[in-house]
Amino acid sequence: MYYLLADVQRCVPTVLVQAISSVDSIFTNTTSYILTADGVSQGNATALTQTLSSVLSIYLQLQGFFEVLYEDVVASWYIILIGLFIGMLLSMVFIVLMRWLAGIMVYLSMAILFLLLGVGTFYCFWYWKQLEGVEGSDEALEFSTNLLSYLRLRTTWLIFGCVLGGILLILLLITICLCNRIRIAVALIKEASRAVGHMFSTLFWPIIPFILEILIVLIWLSIALFVSTSYMNHFTVVDAPSDFTLANGTTCEFDTFNETYPNTTARCQFAEYALPWYTVYLQFYNVFMLFWLVNFIIALGQMTLAGAFASYYWAFTKPQDIPAFPVVYSLWRSIRYHLGSLAFGSLIIAIIQLIRVILEYVERKLKGKADNKVVQYIIKCLKCLFWLVEKVMKFINKNAYIIIAVYGKSFCSASQEAFWLLLRNILRVAVVNNVTDYILLLGKLMVTALIGLASFFFFTNQITIVSSFLGIPDVTYYWTPIIIICIGTYFIAWCFFSVYDMAVDTLFLCF
Structure with missing residues (x-):
């Protein structure tokens, strides 16, 4: 945490603290600046002061601007x-x-x-x-x-x-x-x-699926915050003699270290708070479940509407033969008979979206570390490819859900029928x-x-x-x-x- 005098009445962000800390490097770095008798170049100090003042001024202006926007919304x-x-x-x-x-x-x-x-x-x-x-x-x-x-x-x-x-x-x-x-x-x-x-x-x-999606996102956020804040005490070995079993900096167990190594000058000392190694995998799993559940709700909403409109189309006498509660009946049929198809179709989309997230993660990790243009080009191509695959699969899935709602087929057979039906009428479909x-x-x-x-x-x-x-x-x-x-x-x-x-x-x- 960072503290200022009480009369300032402002919270200073990290970027300003880092900028202020750079002043110390100017005062101590004698190789980059021409020093006067006072120990620092007057021109450099003035320029830095002006830069910090302009940054702080922009920050305070933006803060005041957003405060005014908030007051306008409230009013x-x-x-x-x-x-x-x-x-x-x-x-x-x-x-x-x-x-x-x-x-x-x-x-x-x-x-x-x-x-x-x-x-x-x-x-x-x-x-x-x-x-x-x-x-x-x-x-x-x-x-x-x-x-x-x-x-x-x-x-x-x-x-x-x-x-x-x-x-x-x-x-x-x-x-x-x-x-x-x-x-x-x-x-x-x-x-x-x-x-x-x-x-x-x-x-x-659409209100019901939207509410369910909001709940899923809130649950995902709570789990993500819990996982990202699950820090653990990290202890390392210090003052280890040359003939000791563990080298300095090696991870150690504080509770059992003294019992395991009683006759030594080495100590197990607290180093930092660190996230467990498996945290990244938990976050990927959490994101995957978010994609799966959200796509499942979207699929359920699409199939429910498709079943309702199919009941209208196939009614011999309209509106007498239309069910009294078409949306409720269609929702019941979807849950009773087609949950597996919905889960499988949404699973395919979730896997594709997870692959896209992994590609983004890999690209961020390689940024600044790998200057290989071929690797960057391959990652860009893969991102474009899986973006296109996701769009195509969403289109096929949507029409497959309609076939399932109309004829009650399984997901694979419905996807095949929808694909060939759309392919035979590709121009009409496009129009x-x-x-x-x-x-x-x-x-x-x-x-x-x-x-x-x-x-x-x-x-x-x-x-x-x-x-x-x-x-x-x-x-x-x-x-x-x-x-x-x-x-x-x-x-x-x-x-x-x-x-x-x-x-x-x-x-x-x-x-």
Whole structure:
């Protein structure tokens, strides 16, 4: 631990302590510096003092900046919750409207997104032009904790305009190229909309796997912290004579040393607190179980949704033949009959992910020690290879779970059938998956953009009716709650639209 005088009221990090300790090396190292009669070069001492002052100043500025951000979140917490709730309602409204007007909603969401990007691009370039000639607007971009200072610079708005314009152009070109194929995806989304409309409980199913994954991560963190802090006393031999059995520095047992070697001047002395040699292996095992359990929960969630949507597709008379609780029945079937398939499929993914972690670990260990370019190149290639293998296996597993939920086959036979089925329809699969993902991404971006725009208008007091009713929180940076609301809204929309994605994949394999 490090201590300062009480009137400083600050905690000094290790990096500053190490920097301060380097002063001693300057005072004592006579080979690197020209010493005066006082024992140290005045120029070097001044430069070091200035460096330490600048480092400490940046640290204190960052600390104050993050404290202000925290205070802004505390002051606007109720507005953040209201924004996230409105984002959830907007996502649900979007889904409900797609049940009847899927095609219109898809094209309307695309038009709204293009309109928002177009308006944003126009506003950025317009404001960039308005700042022309304004004092201080042509200054260069420099690091500052005052975010509002960036908005007074013309360069900032020029960058915003170019980025938004580039995104608008790219999305517009993609839409034109995929115009005909979008119709295929729209037809599947319409059918998926009907399925979700008849089984509205599927929208809330992702909450349960998410909670289970959070619990697994918390358990993993607690075990990892316990293992990483399980230090043991490490004793070594000191003052050993030349003819003694053990050499100086050899590990010894303190409790039995004197009894084992009674007639000697050697002593068993405490050296340090050290982790046991097997700690690394325990951590690898802990990480492996994290991967396995998280992938198992993901697989269970996918199979549950696939079984629910399969029950909709194969119902002769809709909605009369659809089970009353399709998600519950599908979950029961998955647990009762397919736990082995889920465990085996998730085990494969976990092994691949563990190999990737081991490669990262080896690369870090070799960094700075091995200058062999061939070894580094091989490790890079292996990392790329196993990243690709993981992506492919996740795709195969997802479709295998759908086959298992529909036909009740084992994992291996379901994987084989799904693989050959997708391979025979590779072009249709590519079109449906990519276009569906693209359309759903547009929906998520539209919901997020609307909530973000509404939050911006609220915090800038441009919605006076709502502002007078709720009250604008006293925040330093209004961008802080806006960014949190946008990120949370995108996550909520992602959860809802992931159900749609699973519905489309299930219906695609069924027909």
